[in-house]
Amino acid sequence: MKLSKLLEPFQALSNRLFAKLYLAQTISLLGDAFTWVGLALLAYQFGEERAAVILATALTLRVTAFIIFSPFAGVLADRVSRKKILYITHFIRMAIVGCLPFVTEEWQIYVLIFLMNIFNAFFSPTYRSIIPQIVDKSIYRQAIGLSAATYQLLGVLGPGLAGILAIWLGAREIFFVDAATFVIAGILLLSLPKSKLDVVPDEIEGKIKPTTWQDVLKGMKLLFSNQYVRFALFIELVSAVAGALILVNTIVLVKGGLQLTDKDYGIIMAAFGIGATVAAFVSGAIDKSKSRRISLIIGALVLGVAISAANYLNFSMLFILWIVAGLGQSLAEIPSETLIGETVPVEEQGKVYGSHFAFSHLWWAFAYPLAGFLGTTFPNQSFLYGGIITLAILVLVVIFLRPKNIHRKQ
Numbered sequence: 001m002k003l004s005k006l007l008e009p010f011q012a013l014s015n016r017l018f019a020k021l022y023l024a025q026t027i028s029l030l031g032d033a034f035t036w037v038g039l040a041l042l043a044y045q046f047g048e049e050r051a052a053v054i055l056a057t058a059l060t061l062r063v064t065a066f067i068i069f070s071p072f073a074g075v076l077a078d079r080v081s082r083k084k085i086l087y088i089t090h091f092i093r094m095a096i097v098g099c100l101p102f103v104t105e106e107w108q109i110y111v112l113i114f115l116m117n118i119f120n121a122f123f124s125p126t127y128r129s130i131i132p133q134i135v136d137k138s139i140y141r142q143a144i145g146l147s148a149a150t151y152q153l154l155g156v157l158g159p160g161l162a163g164i165l166a167i168w169l170g171a172r173e174i175f176f177v178d179a180a181t182f183v184i185a186g187i188l189l190l191s192l193p194k195s196k197l198d199v200v201p202d203e204i205e206g207k208i209k210p211t212t213w214q215d216v217l218k219g220m221k222l223l224f225s226n227q228y229v230r231f232a233l234f235i236e237l238v239s240a241v242a243g244a245l246i247l248v249n250t251i252v253l254v255k256g257g258l259q260l261t262d263k264d265y266g267i268i269m270a271a272f273g274i275g276a277t278v279a280a281f282v283s284g285a286i287d288k289s290k291s292r293r294i295s296l297i298i299g300a301l302v303l304g305v306a307i308s309a310a311n312y313l314n315f316s317m318l319f320i321l322w323i324v325a326g327l328g329q330s331l332a333e334i335p336s337e338t339l340i341g342e343t344v345p346v347e348e349q350g351k352v353y354g355s356h357f358a359f360s361h362l363w364w365a366f367a368y369p370l371a372g373f374l375g376t377t378f379p380n381q382s383f384l385y386g387g388i389i390t391l392a393i394l395v396l397v398v399i400f401l402r403p404k405n406i407h408r409k410q
Contacts, residue, residue, distance in 0.1 A: 012143035017134045017196055024188035025127070025147065028090070029154045031181030035097060037162035037269070038174035039109070040251050041262060045171065046106060048256055049376075054106060055248050056372025058113045063368065065117035066124075066361035073122040074354015075215040077129050078347060082197045085126045087189045089119040094182030101172040125353040130197055132341040132349060144338050148330065149280035154273075166262050219351030222344060223359070227403040229343070231296070232336035233356065234397045237363040238300040238390055239332040242307050244367035245386040246272060246325065249375040256379070258315055271319045275326025280334060293402070299331025300394045308387025311380055336360075 013019045043054035077085060096116040103109050135143045165174050210218065224230050254265045279299070306325040310318060336356065344352045370389070374382040 010142075010146060012135060012139045012146050015135050015139070015143075017192070018131070018143055020188055020192060021127075021130065021134070022143075022147065022150070024185040026150050026154070027181050027188070028185040029151055031097075031178035031185075033154050034162045034165070034174045034181075035100070035178045036247075037266060038100070038166070038171055038178075039113075040265070041162075041166055041171035041174075042100070042103065042109070044251060044255065048252070050106075052248055052252050052372050052375035054109065055251070056244075056368045056375070058109055059244070059247065060365055060368040060372075061110055061114040062117040062120075063361035063364040065114055066121045067358050067365060069118055069121035070125055070354045070357035070361065071216045071219060071351070072212065072354070074125040074129070074219055074351040074357070075212055076122065077126040077350030077354070078215070081194060082126050082130055082350075083189070083192055083194045085122055086130075086192075086197075087186060089123040089126075090182065090186050090189055092119045093123070094179055094186065097175055097182065098179040100175040103172075121357065125350060125357050128337065128341075128353045128357075129346075129350040133346050134196060137342070140341055141338055144334065144341065145280055148334050148337075149277050151280070162266055164263065164266075171262075215351050216355070219348075219355035222348060222352050223340075223355045226339070226343060229336055229339045229356075231293075231397070231401050231403050232339060233359060234401050235296045235300050235332050235394075236336060236360050237366075238394045238397065239303055239329050240360070240363035240367040241370065241386065241393065242303045242325070242390045243329060244364060244371040245307055245374065245383055246322070248368065248371040249382050249386075250322075252375055252379065253310065253318075253383070254315075257311070258318075260315065264315065268315075268318060268322055271322040272326040272329070275323035275328075276330040277326070279327045279330035295331045296335055297394075297398060299328045299333075301328070301391070303328030303332060304387050304390035304394060306387075307383045307390065310383035312384075 013022065039058060040051070040055060043058070044051045046054055073085075093116050096112055096119075099112055100109075103112070131143055131147065132140055162174055165177065169177075223233070250268060251265050254260050254268055255262075258264075303325055306321050306328060310321060313321060340349065340352055340356060371382075371386065374386050378385055
């Protein structure tokens with residue numbers, strides 16, 4: 001693939017409104033990368049034997065908040081000012097992050113993570129529904145690819161920088177860095193023009209408006225009635241199981257199994273981000289006529305195979321393998337979001353993105369406890385057994401849910 005093709009996602013930045021929204025996302029995500037690495041290090045301070053359990057519980061609470069609140073958040077994004085949803089939830093999350101350095105008990109971690117992600121559940125579907133609203137369809141794929149690639153790139157920079165900051169400042173102080181990034185991103189969000197972000201469905205004025213529950217159910221119906229989106233959503237179950245194993249058990253593998261340092265953990269997680277970033281850029285640049293089924297299936301297959309060998313590798317081989325796993329993760333996850341933006345009307349996208357967030361996080365609610373169980377019960381074979389489970393789910397999804405024809409005219 002030519003370099004010019006790989007740089008195509010940056011064409012989306014020609015849209016000034018998207019460029020400003022993208023910059024706010026970039027700054028905030030950099031801080032978020034610090035927070036989740038900081039959370040892993042904070043969990044380890046409560047004891048090596050508790051680290052996997054604390055991380056799994058905290059992350060399960062995170063996805064539980066998304067499952068419960070995302071469908072309603074998506075409906076809200078179709079009804080009220082999207083700009084208000086963005087900046088109000090953003091600043092509340094900033095305040096919660098600022099409390100994390102003062103945690104002294106496990107339950108405090110759980111309460112703060114759950115509260116923070118209630119507001120994440122309102123912020124994220126709203127943000128996703130704004131992108132197709134403000135960019136032309138001709139560059140929508142590039143905008144999604146650039147957003148996803150940036151998310152993964154900051155997954156490369158974040159863990160590495162967090163490991164260094166943990167040495168210089170301390171693990172808890174990383175959370176203050178995140179709070180500072182929230183301030184900068186919040187100023188950018190406040191500067192966005194309200195008239196360009198909000199949807200005013202004039203066509204439904206004078207008609208009987210559906211109830212909140214009717215809109216929630218409509219979002220779910222639109223999500224599952226599209227066979228292509230449905231297939232992509234269940235492929236995300238595969239990537240969730242593998243991804244949870246990586247997020248929950250890598251720190252135990254690196255620090256407990258390999259007897260390495262916080263910095264080494266950051267480097268290994270950066271390797272995962274490198275692979276995911278490369279795949280995200282490629283997905284934003286590939287020919288629109290290409291079949292997404294290939295991306296979904298190959299991505300999930302690569303991810304499952306890659307994690308299966310992790311327990312038996314040294315640091316160098318694990319670094320390479322986590323790059324491969326990152327490639328698989330992006331290839332398995334990005335198509336569903338692109339499909340929603342391309343096939344669902346703008347005035348319905350909030351509720352559909354909300355339902356998508358709820359169900360994709362439902363997969364993680366299953367995956368995190370599974371990862372915690374495997375990490376504590378089979379600490380020396382957790383990735384092997386997790387890889388086997390991942391591949392078994394992939395086989396079932398391909399057999400029973402694969403669309404007859406996933407080639408779509410873009």
